Amino acid sequence: MRAHIDRDGCIACELCPSICPEVFRMSEEDGLAEVYTDPIPEDVEDEAIEAQESCPVSVITVEE
Numbered sequence: 001m002r003a004h005i006d007r008d009g010c011i012a013c014e015l016c017p018s019i020c021p022e023v024f025r026m027s028e029e030d031g032l033a034e035v036y037t038d039p040i041p042e043d044v045e046d047e048a049i050e051a052q053e054s055c056p057v058s059v060i061t062v063e064e
Contacts, residue, residue, distance in 0.1 A: 001040040003048055006059040007032050015054055020047035024060075033060075 003023055005016075010032040016024040022044045023037045040048045040062070052060040 016051040
């Protein structure tokens with residue numbers, strides 16, 4: 001699985017890294033969320049999907 005964030009729509013709420021820190025983090029450059037693990041490790045796929053479903057602005061995509 002792979003994750004993608006539409007960073008143009010990110011509101012920097014920090015929810016995704018709080019749910020799945022193995023895949024998502026906040027960028028030191030602009031403070032927006034970013035994907036830093038690709039592909040998603042199998043043992044955290046459920047957490048990555050939870051982060052996608054929990055995103056308040058629906059900018060995260062997790063797919064095969």
